[in-house]
Amino acid sequence: MDQSDAFRALRCTATGEELAADPTRTGPSEAGAPVDPVYDVDAVDWDHAFLADARSVWDFADLLPFESGVSAAEGGTPLVDAPALADELGVDSLFVKDEGRNPTGTVLDRGLSLAVTAAVDAGADLVAHASAGNSGQSGAAYAGRASLRSYAFVPSRAPFPNKAMTNVHGGDMRVAGGRYPDAVEALQTQLKSDWFTLQEFDNPVRHEGYKTIAYELVGEGCVPDAVFVPASTGEVVYGLVKGFRELDELGLVDDLPRVVAAQPTGCAPIAAAFDSGREVEAWNQPDTIVGELEIPDPTGGDLVVDAVDATGGRVVTVDDDAILGSAVAAAQTTAVDVGSAGGAAAAAADALADEFDEDATLVVVNTEAGVKTADILRSHLMGQGI
Incomplete structure (x- = not known):
């Protein structure tokens, strides 16, 4: 595979030390931290028209380690207007970035x-x-x-x-x-x-794929006031913020949107670290029905804390009932097949709605198709006698 021209190095996320631009390198740096691809952003000639014309992850190869790759037409997912949810939250607009439309139904x-x-x-x-x-x-x-x-x-x-x-x-x-x-x-x-x-962060290029969500949002003319994302291992949140940072370097956004990471109350190591100002520590006795978010010691936890803080965002917790209720409400009002992990992002938006003006635009990232957790969502309805 040919490397992209702008790919310059791998950087230790703890020390800033730059390593050779080897996308096949695996494992942490000598400091025990994840490594992160670095690019010569000045060598990239993008404008808003380019972003608007892009249709998949690999259309953005200028800022990926490879010029092309193993692809099944991932990316290019729809941004679905959700006016009923916007009205409920008291904001001007709310959109669902539906990652459940990817080839295997996941971001x-x-x-x-x-x-x-x-x-x-x-x-x-x-x-x-x-x-x-x-x-x-x-x-x-x-x-x-x-x-x-x-x-x-x-x-x-x-x-x-x-x-x-x-x-x-x-x-x-x-x-x-x-x-x-x-x-x-x-x-x-x-x-x-x-x-x-293929492990997140042990594989140094996996998290680069999630930058393209930011590229697509801006390409669709959507620079929201806030983006809500379930945290899980931290890779999606970190990649998303990195994408907005690169767009800022390119002069294609004026300000970074607030990025809010969501975790279940029963497994919230990143939220605990964000609130306490300490490094992420493993969560004792994790307990949430949302398996994708039951990650007690996320490799990208500290990276998420720093990333969301840089956007003026934060990490919030939501309980399982709110997660499942929000997933169901979103599915019933938007026709989007929202999964339980995506429900965490929607629940976080609901929890913070009072912090936004009535003219605000919010984006909720639905990270998985609801059919993957249909039994959990259906059980939630049955618990309500439905």
Whole structure:
């Protein structure tokens, strides 16, 4: 795979030390921190017309590590107007960026497209990672497209559709009893073959895919007052903020929108760190029905704290009932297939609605298709006697 002309280096996110521009490098820096691709933004000639014409992740390859990659037409997802939700929140406009329209129904397709591209560039035969569910299916799909063998280690709590479709896409799915950390441990102890990692942040290019959400929003003429995103591992939030920062460097936005990360009350290590001013610490006894967000020790946690703070945003917590209620309300009023993780973003917007003027524009990122967690959403309705 040819590298893009603007890709200059990898940078340690802790020390700022620059490393060689090797997109196949894996693992943290010597300081134990994630590494982050760096670009010569001045070498990129983008304008608003270019952003408006882009239709997929790889149309933005100028600011990605590779000129092209393993793709299934990910990105280019719709920005759906949600006037009923805007009225309920008392703001002028609310839009849902519907990432459930990606090839495997998740925002993670943007990142796994790049991660698998790096694996191909490295000459890998086998790729693997631990997943809460969605990335397992996504990784299997992109690995299959690239004719690579793949393993996904998932917790027993992962939704059945993700487990099933991981196998359908040709991946080898291994279930670890318990939660996400148990899947991570199982990957590290049980897989004996040589494998190329697709793990968030261990793979240094995966989070780059999520920058393209910011590019698409601005390309559609939407520079919102705030963007609400479920936090999970931190990769989507961090990538999104990085995208807005690059657009700011290019002079294509005047100000960074506030980015608000959402976590469930029962598993909120990033929110706790943001509120306390301390580094992210592992969450004891995680307990949320939203498996994609039950990440007790997110690798990108500290990066998220710094990223959202730089936008004037913050990290908020919402309880499971509010998450599921918001997902259902959004689905019933917008026709968008909102998943439970996306419901966390919608619930956060509802919780902070009073902080915005009546002329504000908000964007909620729905990170997964509702069909992936249909049983959870339906159970919520049944609990209300519906």
